[in-house]
Amino acid sequence: MADGISSFWGPVTSTIECCEKNYAYSSYIAEFYNTISNIPSILLALIGLINALRQRFEKRFSVLHISNMTLAIGSMLYHATLQRMQQQSDETPMVWEMLLYMYILHSPDWHYRSTMPTFLFLYGAVFAVVHSVIRFGVGFKVHYVILCLLCVPRMYKYYIYTQDVSAKRLAKLYVATLVLGSFCWFCDRVFCKEISRWPINPQGHALWHVFMGFNSYFANTFLMFCRAQQRGWTPKIVHVLGVLPYVKIEKPKTQ
Template sequence: MNSTVGFWGEPTSTVDWCENNYEVSYYIAEFFNTLSSLCLICAGIFGSMMHSKGFDYRFSLCFIAITFIGFGSILFHGTLIFPFEHFDGIPMIFYLLILFYSVNENKKERKFGNWFPITLFLWGSIFSILLIFLGEYYENRIMKLVEFYIFQGTFFLMSICVYLHIIAIVINLKDEKGIGALMIRGSTIFLIGYIGWNIDYHFCTEMNKILNPQLHAWWHVTASYSCYSLLLIAIFDRSKTLGKNPKIKWVCIILPYVGLSDESEQYLPSKVMSSAERELLMQEVSVED
């Protein structure tokens, strides 16, 4: 929503969101949308830290992609310059492609050949090039809208495909404690955020007549939490298939993560003593006394 011109000049992005530009800081176009993007970075870093050992590298790539989405969102909302819009959108596409690969190749034996990941990578690369090419015409309003809806349409269809696969995984894991609750929580939070995204996009004028609740900023918060939570289901399923006995665990009853049954042993200074070893140690202590 154009209100004033700040450090980065007039917005050239496809969409100027409902937050008043440069209202809080002369150097940040959309302060609250930029600040809330930190949630994506935190989700990616937290996920990388909690799943750094014992998990497939594909999931590390997913968490890295979430982190890049956050940085891209900061560049985009902080400047509202059209080229920086790609730093926000392209990592989102690659995140979905990696997750799409993960929910399809979730068995011990690969169902598809090398052509599958190569095709997905080429798809993401071609899509990125298309966005960048269309960006050359950012001064043309029609071309900007074409690019926007190509991205939104592709993102929506890919999200539906991934979500349907995750539903199938949850049904298969219906007896696993915590999976159903994680699915319901992640889906509910995502739906609330997505409704807020649409209200912010379509009813900005009406909201500003009353009070702007910064719904797009809240969308960043809900999207980071829900995408992270649903990714955990794919991680859990893959780990269970590989026989690693995963468990859904929580930090402060808010932040979930997948723990492996042998993870506590990784941090023990030494192995647990057997009863015979313990008895021998007690005898040695008695002799010394």
């Protein structure tokens, strides 16, 4: 989109721009709504992190929530500047996050405990280095979608083996926010010319950020519930102020 005010960060060097007018509100923020729409993701990840630490969940979940925050902050930097380097601070954490999800989903059945995390760590490190040199473009999106699809069968297995109604509702909310967010992202990318002529831009990419913030929170909470069941911690889904769900556990005294 064309610039509105002078640019503090200089010419756009990122390979992707969204359907939002650049520097419309501030010379320091290229895409205002796409930047601030990451705030809910940070707050939700912080809530998840506090719950994981307070109830002494395994460290993997603390790392997962921190990963969500890192991704949201990277996205803020990218949309605020529209610079190639900051674009990597958005895209690389996306891949790291999916590798972490793969570890959490598959680790209970992994026979050699050090092999899987070592492989995933090396894969993430190599990707970060290669991605800093090569502009993948469409290749990045294909790669990311493949990583997401690799998680789907395992996530579905967790769903069908979970009997708790509240936990199943979390999984359904995860799917619903993913579908709604993807729809907003698709419309913003494909129908930008038409949307730009509307009196008000619905900011589809910003809505994608908000939906995906809740999507990550619901996914994390569902996985925490499933893991607590595996460990025999008698988990149950409770709600903050009757609205936001989280997992409450009761560990055996021997643990």
